Amino acid sequence: DVKVTQSSRYLVKRTGEKVFLECVQDMDHENMFWYRQDPGLGLRLIYFSYDVKMKEKGDIPEGYSVSREKKERFSLILESASTNQTSMYLCASSPYPAGGGAYEQYFGPGTRLTVT
Amino acid sequence: AQTVTQSQPEMSVQEAETVTLSCTYDTSESDYYLFWYKQPPSRQMILVIRQEAYKQQNATENRFSVNFQKAAKSFSLKISDSQLGDAAMYFCAYRSLNTGNQFYFGTGTSLTVIP
Numbered sequence: 191d192v193k194v195t196q197s198s199r200y201l202v203k204r205t206g207e208k209v210f211l212e213c214v215q216d217m218d219h220e221n222m223f224w225y226r227q228d229p230g231l232g233l234r235l236i237y238f239s240y241d242v243k244m245k246e247k248g249d250i251p252e253g254y255s256v257s258r259e260k261k262e263r264f265s266l267i268l269e270s271a272s273t274n275q276t277s278m279y280l281c282a283s284s285p286y287p288a289g290g291g292a293y294e295q296y297f298g299p300g301t302r303l304t305v306t
Numbered sequence: 307a308q309t310v311t312q313s314q315p316e317m318s319v320q321e322a323e324t325v326t327l328s329c330t331y332d333t334s335e336s337d338y339y340l341f342w343y344k345q346p347p348s349r350q351m352i353l354v355i356r357q358e359a360y361k362q363q364n365a366t367e368n369r370f371s372v373n374f375q376k377a378a379k380s381f382s383l384k385i386s387d388s389q390l391g392d393a394a395m396y397f398c399a400y401r402s403l404n405t406g407n408q409f410y411f412g413t414g415t416s417l418t419v420i421p
Contacts, residue, residue, distance in 0.1 A: 230315070233397065233411040235409075248408075278349070282409075297351035
């Protein structure tokens with residue numbers, strides 16, 4: 191089974207702190223994604239990466255950065271945490287859709303981040 | 307960018323009955339993939355069912371089936387013989403084959419199963 195793990199289930203940080211959220215997948219997937227999930231807003235894409243050291247901005251990249259130094263690991267960085275970044279953060283991975291297959295995303299368990 | 311709309315924020319169904327969750331999407335692409343994901347209260351998102359746009363036949367997975375209407379850009383999920391374990395948030399998702407293989411999600415439908 192594909193496994194996507196996230197470094198923390200719950201995290202409490204103070205305003206202004208630098209926050210690192212780590213995500214690791216074990217299935218050699220090319221694509222990795224970071225979303226934030228808020229009630230009534232669904233999943234909003236922050237950043238995604240389709241290869242090592244490659245990244246693309248999603249819909250809400252402001253206040254976030256990412257790092258992908260190894261294929262299996264995709265990190266989300268909050269440079270200076272703010273209270274409006276309190277949210278659930280979901281990491282996902284997916285193989286490149288070669289061969290016409292409908293490859294889905296596999297999700298991690300999520301990190302509930304609270305910024306006080 | 308593609309948009310995915312789930313117009314039912316909340317739905318409820320009696321145990322053993324059938325319920326249909328709605329999803330519409332907006333796209334100019336001809337080839338894409340559609341998915342329904344389930345997120346139980348434990349928060350782990352899992353795939354329920356998938357549909358390739360080039361396939362006319364509606365996908366089925368046990369008690370879950372879809373009604374895919376490509377011209378109408380509609381992709382509804384039908385859950386038959388509802389069980390208590392079906393209670394969850396359900397998300398409809400669209401995968402583009404052009405825009406960096408991004409996924410676009412709806413805002414979700416919270417399904418309650420009444421014993």
